[in-house]
Amino acid sequence: MQQLMKNPRDLVTMLVTIVLALAAVAHAGDAVVSCDKSDGAALLAVKKALGDPPGLSGWNSTLPCCAWKGISCNATTGRVTELTIFALNISAPIPLAMANLTKLQSVNLAYNRLYGPIPSFLGPPALPGLNYLRLDGNRLTGTIPPTLTILDLSLVGNLLVGPIPATFGAAQFNSMDLADNQLSGDASLLFAAKKKINALRLSRNQFKFDLGRVELPEPLDILVIDHNLVYGTIPPAAAARSRKWLAFDVSFNQLCGPIPQGRLTRRFGPRHFAGNKCLCARPLPPCS
Numbered sequence: 472m473q474q475l476m477k478n479p480r481d482l483v484t485m486l487v488t489i490v491l492a493l494a495a496v497a498h499a500g501d502a503v504v505s506c507d508k509s510d511g512a513a514l515l516a517v518k519k520a521l522g523d524p525p526g527l528s529g530w531n532s533t534l535p536c537c538a539w540k541g542i543s544c545n546a547t548t549g550r551v552t553e554l555t556i557f558a559l560n561i562s563a564p565i566p567l568a569m570a571n572l573t574k575l576q577s578v579n580l581a582y583n584r585l586y587g588p589i590p591s592f593l594g595p596p597a598l599p600g601l602n603y604l605r606l607d608g609n610r611l612t613g614t615i616p617p618t619l620t621i622l623d624l625s626l627v628g629n630l631l632v633g634p635i636p637a638t639f640g641a642a643q644f645n646s647m648d649l650a651d652n653q654l655s656g657d658a659s660l661l662f663a664a665k666k667k668i669n670a671l672r673l674s675r676n677q678f679k680f681d682l683g684r685v686e687l688p689e690p691l692d693i694l695v696i697d698h699n700l701v702y703g704t705i706p707p708a709a710a711a712r713s714r715k716w717l718a719f720d721v722s723f724n725q726l727c728g729p730i731p732q733g734r735l736t737r738r739f740g741p742r743h744f745a746g747n748k749c750l751c752a753r754p755l756p757p758c759s
Contacts, residue, residue, distance in 0.1 A: 504544045506536035509571065510551040514542065516568035517554075526559035543577075550574035552600075558582040565590055565611075570597050577603040581625070588613035589631075594621050607648065615654075620644075627651050627672070635660065643667050650674040650695070658696075659685050666691075674698055674720070682706065682726060693718040702748070704728040710735040722746050729758050 514536050518527050530539045536551065537544035543553035551572050557579055564587035565580065575598050589611055594601055595618060602622040606629065614633035615626065620642035627650045634656030635649075646669055647661070655677040661668070662685035670693035678696070683703035687694075692714055701724040709719070710733035719739050723746035730736060730744060730752045741754045751758035 504535070504537040504546055505549045506538075506544065507549040507551065510544075510549070510574075511536040513568050513571035514539070514551065514554075516571075517566040520566035520568055521556070521561050521563045524559050524561050526561075527556070545574065548574070553577040555579040556583065560584060562586065564588075565593075565606075567592075569593075573598060574600060576600045579603075579605040580609070581605040582608035585609040585611060587611065589616055589619070589626075591616040591618050594618035615649075622646075624648070646670040646693075648672040649676065652676055654678065662686055662688065664688060669693065670718075671695070682721070682724075683728075687712070689714065692716055695720045696724070697722040699724050701726060705730055705750070707731045719743060724748075726750050730755065 514530060518530050521527070527540070530536070536542055537549060541555035541557070542551055544550060545552050552574055554569070554572065554575060554577070558581070560583060562584040565585055567590065570590070570592035578593070578601065585606070586609070589606065592598060593604060593616065597618070604619070604621045604623070605625045607625045607627040609629055611629040611631060613631065615631060615636055617636035617638040619636070620638055622643070622645045624644060624646070625648040627648045629652055631652040631654055633654065635654065635658055637660070640660035643666065645667065650672045651674065653676065657680045658673055658678040659680040661671060664686040666688040667690050668688050669690050671691065672693070672695040674695050675698040677700055679700040679702070681703035682701050683706055685706065687706060687708050694716070695718055697720045701721065703726065705721060705726060710731035716735060716738060719735065720743045722743055726747040727749040728751070730750055732753060736753050739754070744750050744755055
């Protein structure tokens with residue numbers, strides 16, 4: 472200290488360093504949003520229902536819940552808005568305690584081993600702000616609840632059965648992936664000219680409807696419906712539209728008739744149309 476007193480410039484430098492360090496610590500403390508107590512309790516109940524998995528060991532009282540892995544909160548209210556429990560090999564039903572996280576906007580529980588039915592509280596009215604839901608890559612069974620009218624929805628790779636809920640007909644989706652389940656029935660209710668859906672994947676189910684009678688939504692640029700029981704023709708609008716297809720696959724259905732020519736057939740080869748009842752014209756063999 473005596474040495475520093477002899478050199479005031481060094482003393483000033485040291486004081487400035489201390490002040491900056493203290494400010495950084497204070498800022499770091501402010502960066503962690505104060506967690507809503509009821510949401511924190513709900514998350515601990517979720518953890519317990521999932522069997523206290525090692526991947527969630529950081530969910531404890533050491534830090535506020537907004538700092539826990541996979542959790543995001545509203546910066547003003549401290550309410551939990553995002554819940555991600557991804558690929559932790561958890562084998563359990565979807566916890567009912569999630570219904571108490573009423574400000575959720577995004578839920579990602581993909582690639583675990585979750586089983587049992589999808590609870591009806593996912594979506595409105597219980598979770599009115601939920602607009603992103605991933606349950607893909609689990610072992611969920613039963614039918615799709617009518618409440619799952621969620622903007623971005625992925626249920627791919629489960630064991631779901633039955634038809635698409637009638638509520639989906641009036642709902643607006645950005646993207647929907649129902650591939651690799653055991654779903655059946657009429658999926659034409661997902662199509663309409665005024666719908667705003669960008670991506671629709673229904674592959675490897677047992678959907679049965681007349682593709683030639685549907686109106687393709689203008690924003691739709693991904694349509695993958697291979698390995699179903701879809702019949703009829705490919706609508707001319709599939710080739711005439713100005714919007715470019717990013718993905719298009721109608722293979723292994725029961726479609727028939729000439730494939731409409733245009734951008735569609737210049738972009739996609741035979742494998743995207745193969746395995747149908749009697750489709751013909753480029754890129755398949757000519758119609759007789």
